[in-house]
Amino acid sequence: MSLPHALLTALIERPGAGSELAGRFDRSIGYFWQATHQQIYRELARLEAAGLIEGTAVDGARGRKRAFRVLPAGRAELARWTAERQEPLPIRDEMMVRLRAEAMVGPTTLPDTLTELARHHRDRLKTYQDIEKRDFTPPPTDQGQQLRHLVLKAGIEYERHRAAFCEQAMALLAAPSD
Structure with a gap:
């Protein structure tokens, strides 16, 4: 884009x-x-x-x-x-590399970063949910508004997923290692 x-x-x-x-x-x-x-x-x-x-x-x-x-x-x-045709976007996520590196050289302070990221994603999720409640209640009936709502719902799902991912990674890092 x-x-x-x-x-x-x-x-x-x-x-x-x-x-x-x-x-x-x-x-x-x-x-x-x-x-x-x-x-x-x-x-x-x-x-x-x-x-x-x-x-x-x-x-x-x-x-x-x-x-x-x-x-x-x-x-x-x-x-x-x-x-215009759009090719699938490659994933380029630094956190994935950091988690792999943590597996090789940890423990590090990565859990602190994950805690902050989880908070950020939960805050953004709340912002998006507030926007949805304010702007899309009741659910829209016209196509343009439905498309805008769909974009917002994608953001909601993304933030929900990222917060849960960070929390899952933190739980794994907090567990005793073998």
Whole structure:
């Protein structure tokens, strides 16, 4: 995935100024595709130069605040990219290597890291569950909302799995070794 496509998606959902977009990005797409505000502003400039979005000055705003909207060429690019075939993603998870290394050189302080990771995943899980309760109760009936809910449910399952995985690894590390 690329940041330009994430930004086009966010702008189609709701046009707005770069600062608004960056804030919304942090609270939605940013949960599974991170970008700094600097990266977002840089990419908005590239998208505009490519004729995929249009920025207009915001009346009465201080500085050079601009509101952005997606142009037909941007919508076409997003449709093209969405239809593109995606290969399965390889797993690249540092924790898996650390656990294998722990088996070879342990004991180390890896249980402390796992405790912190488990807490992080439980916190994120609660955040996602709160979003689900707030935004998807009752369950949506329109397809667009159902797809957004499906993405959120994938995040819920991921966080639930990762917290349980960390807890299982901690239990194994706490057990007496042979």
